[in-house]
Amino acid sequence: MLGAVLLLLALAKPVCPSPAGAGSQRAEVLKRLLEVFGMEDPPPPPAHFKQPPQYMVDLFNTVANADGVTKNPDILEGNTVRSFLDKTHGEKMRFLFVLSSVAKNEKILTAELHLFHLWPRVTDRPKRHHVCQVNVYQVLENETDAPGGKKLLAARLISLQGSGWEVFAITQAVRNWTEDKSSNQGLLVTVQGLDGSPLDPPLLQFASGRDHHESKKPMLVLFTDDGRRGASPAMASFPDLQPQVPILPAKMPVPKLTGLRSTRSLNWLQPCQRHPLSVDFEEIGWSGWIISPRGYNAYHCKGSCPFPLGENMRPTNHATVQSIINALKLSEGVSSPCCVPDKLYSINLLYFNDDENVVLKQYDDMVAGSCGCH
Template identity: 75%
Template sequence: MEAPFEVLHNGKLLYYACLGRPSLAHLEAGDSDDKRAEALKRLLQVFGMEDPPQSPHRIKEPPQYMVDLYNTVAGDDGVTKDPDLLEGNTVRSFLDKIHSDQFHFLFILSSVAKNERVLTAELHLFKLRARVADGALLRRQHFCQVSVYQVLDKENLDSSDGKKLLSVRLLAVHGSGWEVFAITQAVRDWTEEESSNQGLLVTVRGLGGSPLDPSAVQFASGRDHHESKKPMLVLFTDDGRRGMMLPTNTFLDSSLQNPTFPEHLGSTSNRTRTPRSVDPQLPCQRHQLSVDFEEIGWSGWIISPRGYNAYHCRGSCPFPLGENMRPTNHATVQSIINALKLSQDVSGPCCVPDKLFSINLLYFDDDENVVLKQYDDMVAGSCGCH
């Protein structure tokens, strides 16, 4: 039995099973637009999508928070640095697109899938520098109390029935920067019943609830400020796809933290280096398999990475299997049965990945929100005879 392996051919990921592998010449002869479309459809399914998101109508900069989060959990190639850093496997960011004022916010969450379990939700507000004409007021007021409410009835906000308190924090009146408020319960309500989403209300008062000059504390609004300071909702979820196959909670060793990439992913010279046949004398080992998102037409909506090295396993599993082949007990027994020809129906073990790692994608969804998603079992970390 020959080992399964994968090849990136003309922008398509082609998978070959241990039995009945067709020749590349046959694939090239039968290559067609329908086959390409089917291959890309299957690849989208791997990434949990039915259709590729539409590219942004104009060049947009992703929120810096999402870029920083991606760089924290993933290397330049998208490979996960530590699987425990990210809560769940999906992080979604929503900008205030209805241009609310600085104290009322509404985020449209229609892109959240029904199967996603909401773990944590945060409201990110950019606090502007105070602009109070009365300097004495600033000297008297060093802190303020900021409260965030879930709006239950926007026509009855002055009543306790019209809003529900979600978060309260003390903030320094002086200074500026991003402030984060927990609003998890409200978002859970909204994802369960979309019509219940009437937005958020933010109030600012002095210590002890005393009135405060409205100009003393202001937040950037979706109406009047640059996108880099617009209010943002950040949602951490899990879509239930984690750990579906081999475990991925093992740290990459130093040789895998920065896998070697070809200088130009997907270039013609790179593709021609891919061997078209397996030398049966070569032992089971790991080889490069470069996936180029630009070549397959996905660079318009994927922000990072440009591509990644999936690696693939290729080589023979000859009898007797040594420890360097990382064989399972089952593979050892199968190898013995095959070598002794005790059964005509038993072939030798296959060279396959025995350790897989996850990658992360940072991309725009159909609503031009930025999503960070982690996908398990995408990189062959090591190979063995199974």
């Protein structure tokens, strides 16, 4: 976290004109910041305006506040959610998702096929069916009717009335595809009557990527975990990110100890506390690929930890002992405790990756929730 804060401070606008080497330094800082976000290079912005899937936008708003700070760490399974749009342009009930952006170190937790159920078409034929069975198969061979050509992944009865999203679990198929990319022959969806007979044409229709609005395109949603975890414990509830104001006694006692510098009294005016540290993604040139948030407040800790350390300084026992030894000069080279974050929160980024798919990723230890003397 300290390294990330130093990087963010380095990106702050300079008060004085920048020296000649500032451009290369800024580029180096941005490169290091990308490493914090687990990237080597920033993804290029989409060539044309793209609307992110509403499911991903809603998921971001569920797990994070407007600044991207995590509301509750238990909502997400893992720390990464990836969405993939169907790449087929042929059969309406055959789907293919390219998973090349999934890193080898990502653990596949859950995979879902999202299909939009269209309103039933008006036909002259009598409606003998009110529900039908939808089957989702993993395609093993191009000839799906051949023995062993497909494997059943999910089956469900769905009403012909109404419309909306239907979600099918396809985790095992995606695990197979990520282990062996050549095995990814896509998915096949069939519709049949309650007696098992195929319905041709099927009475139930799903939106296709070719013929329907982008907001209804077939989508694969993948929940993974890349193993990148912070050192701080997960917070139990929505973080209170109001500016931290130290509670000081009305009359501050002044320690009468030999060896203390007279300037130490000035430090009482600036006790350890949290200060704003804004990160503006547009300012650093990342607004083209980051969807949400537009920026966030990372905060940083600044101020002194003078003797005696009050409870408002949130000191550790070690810091209290160190403060006493420093104040009494009982040991050479022992400095006063430092003002550092003692509670850290995660943030979430919703962004377009290199393949123009939308990713929701959670990064630990990105916001200083409170400060203390350690």
